[in-house]
Amino acid sequence: MRLPLKLPRAVAAGLGLLVFFALWEALPRLDVVNPMLMPAPSSLPAAFMKELRSGIWLDSVVMSLSHYVVGLGVGVLLGVALGIVVGMSDAAEAGSAWVVRLLRPIPGLAWVPFAIIWFGVNAEGAVFIIAVGVFWIVFFATNGAVRAVDRDLVEVAQAFGFTRPWARLWKILFPAALPGILVGVRTSLGQAWMAVVASEIFGVPGVGQRMMQASSLLSTDLVVVYMLTMAALYGLFDSGFMAAQGWLLRWKP
Amino acid sequence: MIRIEGLSVVFDRDGQKNTVLENMNLDIPAGQFLAIVGPSGVGKSTLLRVLAGLAKPGAGRAVVPGPAAGRQSVALVFQDARLLPWRRVLSNVAFGLERLALPRADRMSRAQAMLDLVGLGALAQRWPHQLSGGQRQRVALARALAVEPEILLMDEPFSALDAVSREGLQDELVRIWQATGKTILFVTHDIAEAAHVASRIVMLGGTPGRITSDRVVAEAHPRLRAGPGAADLVARLRADFGAEDFSI
Numbered sequence: 001m002r003l004p005l006k007l008p009r010a011v012a013a014g015l016g017l018l019v020f021f022a023l024w025e026a027l028p029r030l031d032v033v034n035p036m037l038m039p040a041p042s043s044l045p046a047a048f049m050k051e052l053r054s055g056i057w058l059d060s061v062v063m064s065l066s067h068y069v070v071g072l073g074v075g076v077l078l079g080v081a082l083g084i085v086v087g088m089s090d091a092a093e094a095g096s097a098w099v100v101r102l103l104r105p106i107p108g109l110a111w112v113p114f115a116i117i118w119f120g121v122n123a124e125g126a127v128f129i130i131a132v133g134v135f136w137i138v139f140f141a142t143n144g145a146v147r148a149v150d151r152d153l154v155e156v157a158q159a160f161g162f163t164r165p166w167a168r169l170w171k172i173l174f175p176a177a178l179p180g181i182l183v184g185v186r187t188s189l190g191q192a193w194m195a196v197v198a199s200e201i202f203g204v205p206g207v208g209q210r211m212m213q214a215s216s217l218l219s220t221d222l223v224v225v226y227m228l229t230m231a232a233l234y235g236l237f238d239s240g241f242m243a244a245q246g247w248l249l250r251w252k253p
Numbered sequence: 254m255i256r257i258e259g260l261s262v263v264f265d266r267d268g269q270k271n272t273v274l275e276n277m278n279l280d281i282p283a284g285q286f287l288a289i290v291g292p293s294g295v296g297k298s299t300l301l302r303v304l305a306g307l308a309k310p311g312a313g314r315a316v317v318p319g320p321a322a323g324r325q326s327v328a329l330v331f332q333d334a335r336l337l338p339w340r341r342v343l344s345n346v347a348f349g350l351e352r353l354a355l356p357r358a359d360r361m362s363r364a365q366a367m368l369d370l371v372g373l374g375a376l377a378q379r380w381p382h383q384l385s386g387g388q389r390q391r392v393a394l395a396r397a398l399a400v401e402p403e404i405l406l407m408d409e410p411f412s413a414l415d416a417v418s419r420e421g422l423q424d425e426l427v428r429i430w431q432a433t434g435k436t437i438l439f440v441t442h443d444i445a446e447a448a449h450v451a452s453r454i455v456m457l458g459g460t461p462g463r464i465t466s467d468r469v470v471a472e473a474h475p476r477l478r479a480g481p482g483a484a485d486l487v488a489r490l491r492a493d494f495g496a497e498d499f500s501i
Contacts, residue, residue: 152333153337160325161325161349161352162352250380251340
């Protein structure tokens with residue numbers, strides 16, 4: 001359906017957001033819903049400032065971010081490395097096929113019991129949970145991207161005497177596969193956030209844990225503050241990643 | 254000097270043996286501009302691939318001189334430019350130099366000199382996707398020339414270009430050949446193109462491919478495209494094909 005009025009996209013998007021907040025504000029105010037169950041947006045700044053002043057907000061965010069960054073880093077590094085090995089070597093591909101088929105369907109959260117047994121309810125355990133989820137996404141993206149590299153370009157390297165696997169990797173395979181690898185990394189940015197919150201809900205200190213505490217005290221406004229905090233942090237990482245990707249792939253038409 | 258002795262190439266595809274070249278003998282003196290013409294599938298590209306080290310002979314051998322220091326003995330220009338899209342033009346030209354033990358500054362100045370030679374010195378910092386088809390093929394030629402090969406192998410390098418770019422590049426290639434004295438093996442399916450650029454034309458035919466004719470072209474450069482000499486040569490070359498099903 002076309003709107004009768006032509007609006008620039010940004011204006012329309014801003015209007016949509018405004019309507020969303022207005023509705024949200026109206027529902028508890030008009031007593032359609034209990035403000036306890038659904039805190040109005042106008043109550044959030046005060047809750048946020050209180051949390052910020054106490055220092056808990058910053059502590060929680062820093063801890064969550066450290067889980068996020070380390071888990072993401074470990075998962076991406078292992079995923080890219082093994083994805084390249086399995087992508088370059090038919091023997092590795094054949095040898096790993098059934099192991100991959102066995103392990104891949106296990107959801108990252110199913111590793112929580114072992115994360116607790118092996119590492120405990122702590123940062124290492126959270127990093128493990130996050131890294132497992134990220135690993136599979138990046139592993140498959142990298143493996144597929146390396147296998148899909150144009151053989152003609154590999155032949156160019158060969159014609160210029162780059163015949164060793166290492167040279168083939170750095171001169172051709174890695175740069176050619178980078179766009180596909182980055183697609184996997186971007187997907188895992190979101191996946192890793194989910195894993196951060198999940199592992200913290202199990203008790204590892206961070207925004208997830210703080211959110212659970214707030215909910216058990218029925219401080220729903222604080223729960224919403226942390227929900228929005230997560231949205232903002234994810235948005236920050238995603239825009240940063242998109243900027244980095246734009247620069248890395250600036251050669252693309 | 255390139256010496257090809259009893260060369261046969263057999264491809265093994267799904268257990269089926271397919272002989273592409275059989276018992277080929279050919280000597281190519283240094284500095285010759287040799288065009289290899291013939292119908293598709295006769296093994297022209299395969300011959301270049303063997304010389305470039307991308308395919309292995311089934312029998313016989315192809316001997317090329319070994320490389321001098323800081324050079325590569327043989328360089329190949331493909332039918333499509335095959336530039337690396339993530340490298341700028343200058344870096345594409347310098348690609349082959351990265352294997353040779355040269356300081357970075359030398360690599361860059363050599364690459365720039367080659368770009369200047371093919372007339373694209375001003376486009377060094379462009380990305381490949383910003384170039385036209387003809388410009389991309391010039392960059393590919395510069396990339397091959399940058400490793401200072403004694404032998405330049407070209408596999409239908411201009412066949413994907415429009416007529417104007419093609420004729421411009423043919424004349425430029427002749428100029429570069431005259432200036433550098435390189436041995437050039439130029440594969441084409443276009444008889445008129447071969448007649449315009451080459452100092453010798455070898456024709457392949459049959460299955461598996463053999464040499465069916467070998468002519469020296471004495472006419473000096475620059476050659477006219479539409480003179481009586483050109484028409485006469487093309488007619489004689491066409492006659493060499495005889496009853497072979499080969500139309501251009």
